[in-house]
Amino acid sequence: MNTTVNAVLFKSKTLSNGAHPLMIRICQNNKKKYKSLGISIHAQYWDFEKNKPKRNCPNKEQIINLINDKIKEYSEQIIEFKSINKEFTVTTLVEKVNHITVFKTVHQLFETHIQKLKEERRTGYALSFNQLFNSLLEYNGHLDISFSDIDVLWLKHYESWLRLSKGITDNTIAIRMRTLRALYNVAINEKFVKAEHYPFKTYRVSKLAQETLKRSINKSDIGAIINYKTNHEYTIFSIDLFLFSYLSGGINFVDLANLKPNNIINNQLVYTRKKTKKLIKIPLQPKALELITKYRNSDNPYLFPIFSTFHKSDQQKANRVHKVITKVNKYLKEVGKELNIPITLTTYVARHSYATVLKRSGVATSIISESLGHSSEKVTQIYLDSFENSQIDEAMKNLL
Incomplete structure (x- = not known):
């Protein structure tokens, strides 16, 4: 089952400005599916033999990068399907790749994840996420933000607020940050945010760890x-x-x-x-x-x-x-x-x-x-x- 992915200028449709939409075309077993890249180009700037922008095309480099990134997404998904011997069609391939466009706010994922933990009868773990949720609401005022908004600087400001405004110890801050990191990983796994936005590669929770106070007696x-x-x-x-x-x-x-x-x-x-x-x-x-x-x-x-x-x-x-x-x-x-x-x-x-x-x-x-x-x-x-x-x-x- 051979599947090809390439970029095409869709001449069958002409926009009001005379340009044509730039599309990704997926072909498999004589079946084709087109997915718009969200931009349009005039035919005079497109090389129809090589299926790429001509040298004089405005914003040529950005367009090429956009095409290459999207083709890479489809190619990687095809490899993943094949590695687990999973059958797929052009439709399921497009749906899988473009699932990344599904948007869920931090607030929404908190609610669904806490509910999921409760349904799994992991009440204590759900309580940890609920405590973090309330803390973040108090800090930020609302959580109707995307996970990509939570970057290293955002985490540092939240850490400072916990320490200076709330008087929370480093060990407790570490617990909050580990919980937030866990939710961020859920967001990545469910395609609500790209892995490239993951802030915890740079922001190290381990730096917050302190030697635990003595908790034993003789x-x-x-x-x-x-x-x-x-x-x-x-x-x-x-x-x-x-x-x-x-x-x-x-x-x-x-x-x-x-x-x-x-x-x-x-x-x-x-x-x-x-x-x-x-x-x-x-x-x-x-x-x-x-x-x-x-x-x-x-x-x-x-x-x-x-x-x-x-x-x-x-x-x-x-x-x-x-x-x-x-x-x-x-x-x-x-x-x-x-x-x-x-x-x-x-x-x-x-x-x-x-x-x-x-x-x-x-x-x-x-x-x-x-x-x-x-x-x-x-x-x-x-x-x-x-x-x-x-x-x-x-x-x-x-x-x-």
Whole structure:
């Protein structure tokens, strides 16, 4: 199936000024399709044998560049179709190439992408895009702009505004910029902007990265938290959730909230992490089993009283997690201050402490990594899966 693409001056149509439209002609199996290049030329300036402007044609170089660029687009698309053995017609080829002309504003893509994430039940990720969306609206006043308007200078001004006007730290700015970069890549993939406008080749998000503040505590601090005496019911609940996370592979709050009895298999905690979709298998320590027994209620399908039968939709669950974790962290912070723990105590400290306590106890980094951030978390879990359960059991005995 041979397909040819060339430029022609369409003499069958004469405009009011006597010129003819310049067209791209695609031929395949005796079928032809014409696509206007948006300009017209008088016949006296066109070489009909070579199908190109004559030497004396006004704006000759610009016209040649326009022709070459468009022919290149069609040629590259033909190669892409052939590389995957995809059948195509002149019509589907033209539609595919000219999809680049579809325009969608930054505002519109934000809305459709956030909705898509919600439909995929990626509520937390959708929330990140929604936070960025609101921040950009506050900064720019509106987002009825094209992605090509977001250039390096625009990004630098937004960065300065976040830092100077909003008092936001570099790490948080980096998160905002990574989210915006992700949306820009979606825009490129969906042909709403050309890759040549991509500003993140020059504007480096990595320059914003700072060394993360210490988020872990040692075994003696863990012991002090366990032995903390109080009659306040919610403080006790907050400490118990912190301890369960610490003893259960640093399980994060969202996954902990979603745990049900069927997540306990042969004294192991088995669940799929919501954020990474990774299957996690962690031996349950005796104290962790005690906590499960303490909070287990036959009227509630969940192991811990964070969700109930009332919380059905993803949005209801997201709202509930936000409400509970805020309250839990409030009481953990108070406990930490009273115990003179050197950092602000939160549920996330349990996650980091799980890793660092094992590392300081001499556990090999191949079994558990000190860092449980986005970049290394998957690697850590792959290592955990590759070892015998007995090795993980032995390692986790170092937690208390």
